[in-house]
Amino acid sequence: MIGRSGVAKVVPRLGQETLVQGFAKWFDPTSARVSRGGLMARSERDELEEAALPAVLVRRNDLPVPLAHPARSFFGGLPKLPPQFEWPVAEVTANETPETVALTFVAQIDLAEVPGSGWSPLPKRGTLFFFCSSVFVGEGNPPCRVLYSPTGGGAYPGRSPPPNLMPLAGTDGDAQVRWLDPALDFHSKVEFKYPLSFLPFRDVYSDQDAAGGEFMIEELCRVLGPGEPRAPDLLQSRRARDYEKDEDWPFNWLLINYVVRSILSRVQRDLTPGSYYKPITDEVATELKRLRVGAIGWLERCRALTPMDEVDADTKTAFRSWWLDVVQAYERIDRQVRTYAGQIAEDLGYAINHTIRCMATQGDDACDDAPFEYVANLERQNHWKAPTVEEGQRRHFGTALHQMLGYGSGPQDATEVHLEDMLLLQVQGDAAFFDWHSNIGCVLHFWIDRDALTQLDFSGVAATYECD
Numbered sequence: 001m002i003g004r005s006g007v008a009k010v011v012p013r014l015g016q017e018t019l020v021q022g023f024a025k026w027f028d029p030t031s032a033r034v035s036r037g038g039l040m041a042r043s044e045r046d047e048l049e050e051a052a053l054p055a056v057l058v059r060r061n062d063l064p065v066p067l068a069h070p071a072r073s074f075f076g077g078l079p080k081l082p083p084q085f086e087w088p089v090a091e092v093t094a095n096e097t098p099e100t101v102a103l104t105f106v107a108q109i110d111l112a113e114v115p116g117s118g119w120s121p122l123p124k125r126g127t128l129f130f131f132c133s134s135v136f137v138g139e140g141n142p143p144c145r146v147l148y149s150p151t152g153g154g155a156y157p158g159r160s161p162p163p164n165l166m167p168l169a170g171t172d173g174d175a176q177v178r179w180l181d182p183a184l185d186f187h188s189k190v191e192f193k194y195p196l197s198f199l200p201f202r203d204v205y206s207d208q209d210a211a212g213g214e215f216m217i218e219e220l221c222r223v224l225g226p227g228e229p230r231a232p233d234l235l236q237s238r239r240a241r242d243y244e245k246d247e248d249w250p251f252n253w254l255l256i257n258y259v260v261r262s263i264l265s266r267v268q269r270d271l272t273p274g275s276y277y278k279p280i281t282d283e284v285a286t287e288l289k290r291l292r293v294g295a296i297g298w299l300e301r302c303r304a305l306t307p308m309d310e311v312d313a314d315t316k317t318a319f320r321s322w323w324l325d326v327v328q329a330y331e332r333i334d335r336q337v338r339t340y341a342g343q344i345a346e347d348l349g350y351a352i353n354h355t356i357r358c359m360a361t362q363g364d365d366a367c368d369d370a371p372f373e374y375v376a377n378l379e380r381q382n383h384w385k386a387p388t389v390e391e392g393q394r395r396h397f398g399t400a401l402h403q404m405l406g407y408g409s410g411p412q413d414a415t416e417v418h419l420e421d422m423l424l425l426q427v428q429g430d431a432a433f434f435d436w437h438s439n440i441g442c443v444l445h446f447w448i449d450r451d452a453l454t455q456l457d458f459s460g461v462a463a464t465y466e467c468d
Contacts, residue, residue: 048204048215054119055203055406057223058109058425060432062379063360063367064192072110072127072153075432077193079105079129081159082149088131090143094170101166103145104134104436105190106427106444110153114404115200121422121453122405126150128458130425130446134436135170136465144463146424146446148456165189169436177434178269179261179347187434192357194432199223203406205415206395213392220387220401227386230398234377235349240327243345248371250319254307254358256298258351263326263344264295270337284333291326298322308359308369323348353378353431381431396468400430400440410443411468421447424461442467 060075067077081087087102107130111123132144149155167182167189169175180188201223206212221227243249250256269275271288280288298319311319323344330341356378359366367375385398395409408415408423429442437444445464452460 044211045215048211052202052204052215053406054116055201055423056114056116056120056404057199057201057220058402058404059197059199060194060382060402060430061196062382063375064194064357064432066361066363067158067193069193069195070154071193071195073108073113073196073198075107075194075196075427076105076191077108078158078161078190079108079131080127080153080156081129081147082151082156085129085147085149087159087162087165088145088147089164090133090145092133092135092143092166092170094135094176099171100164102162102164103131103143104166104168106130106132107196107425108153109196109404109425112152113196114198116405120405121450123148123150123456125152127153127155128424132444132446132463133170134166134168136175136436136442136467140465142444142463142465144446144461146448146458146461148458161190168434175435177350178265179258179351181261187354187358191433192361198404201406203403203408205407205419206393210389210393213389213394216395217387217389217392220384220397224384227384227399228380230385231380233381234373235352238345238349240324240341240345243348244320244324248374249348249352250311250316251370252307252311252355252359253302253305253309255351255355256311256319257302257307258354259323259348260295260298260302262347262351263323264292264299266339266343266347267292267295270339276336276338278336280337284336287329287333288337291329294322294326308362308366310369396441398440400428400432402427402430408443408445410445410464410466411441412466414443414445414447414464414466418445418447418462418464420450421462422450422453424448429467439467 064076065071069077072080079087087105089100089102091098091100092103093099107128109128109130111126111128114120114122116122117124127149129147129149130144131146133142136142167176168191169177171182177188182188201219203219204212204215206216250259267288270280271285271292273279327341327344330337330339330344334340352374356367356370356375359370383399387397391397396411403423403426405423407419408426424446426446427437427444429437429439431438431440443466445466446461447464448458448461452458
């Protein structure tokens with residue numbers, strides 16, 4: 001552990017000596033003893049080496065895959081549960097009313113794919129299934145369940161979602177994607193499926209100190225490479241005027257459908273009494289109703305066409321003109337309703353990314369029909385970026401890093417509270433997820449008591465959720 005003084009010290013974790021000794025036989029720590037510019041004294045490095053714990057980075061695919069993809073370890077999608085297992089349920093409160101619902105499926109991990117022969121305390125074979133409430137508002141310890149099967153991750157087909165599966169972020173939850181209808185949209189309740197890969201690394205417990213931060217940067221760059229140069233996200237913080245100059249959208253009717261539904265959801269909310277701190281005027285109501293009529297008209301056109309069909313030039317021009325009219329209308333009624341014009345442009349960026357994800361689930365070549373820059377931009381969200389010194393000290397990097405074992409990280413005190421437990425899985429906020437867990441400053445942990453792990457008893461796994 002690294003104390004606030006910046007001096008490393010060994011953390012007295014149960015079974016740590018056995019874990020580290022086993023890992024040392026597999027990995028030679030002398031290969032990572034190079035100090036950057038002499039910033040770290042040799043004695044500090046020795047103590048860091050002694051305190052480091054073996055861990056596993058969990059990396060996801062850049063784009064989602066079809067549900068039928070044969071991956072045995074993955075985020076999202078549908079769990080390949082043995083037939084004797086029930087989909088876990090729990091009581092969840094998204095607003096004020098608690099309800100008993102089937103929990104959100106987070107991940108499936110086939111332990112045979114996880115490195116750790118000779119040092120990992122995890123079973124060498126079998127599959128872990130992670131479920132959790134996707135309502136995090138006011139929840140530091142969200143309801144969760146982890147199931148273990150001794151069978152491999154490909155032994156059974158994906159389980160169909162139960163009728164009572166909770167919507168992502170809960171019924172009417174604050175982080176729910178309003179333009180996805182739980183009654184119609186599969187991905188309003190089920191995350192996209194991302195195959196996983198695993199890389200061993202060494203983890204240290206640091207307290208925003210230079211020595212621990214330097215160690216983590218060296219270790220992550222050893223495993224992941226130096227990282228790509230940082231580039232601004234093509235769609236993040238884009239303004240309406242930027243989209244007006246961009247001729248690449250809309251590229252199919254599915255995108256038109258999502259854009260229209262996002263606008264309609266905002267218009268409907270702005271027309272709802274009490275949605276804003278002051279009543280809307282008759283003039284504003286008339287303008288909103290005009291926008292609603294236009295949106296409904298476009299939805300009717302969408303229903304008559306195949307979602308992946310290309311949009312002809314005349315329709316493309318007409319739709320872009322209508323969208324810009326919506327933006328200008330919201331500029332005129334600014335501060336008179338809850339929605340502001342910038343959110344319309346923000347929603348378009350989300351809809352573009354969501355459409356590309358939907359296309360990716362249709363097969364390897366499906367994204368060829370989307371603009372290359374949009375697809376590449378979505379893929380870059382998952383690429384390892386060259387880390388900064390400050391990121392190393394904070395253990396908060398520009399790329400979502402998920403892991404198993406080790407100390408873990410988080411903006412609050414979960415790693416300290418659970419220092420004697422085993423970290424089964426840490427899922428950092430990731431743009432791959434919907435709004436319930438897309439904030440990279442948030443971390444979801446799954447912890448298990450060490451004795452319980454030895455006995456393969458996963459009934460007491462606890463989840464913690466933290467945000468900075």
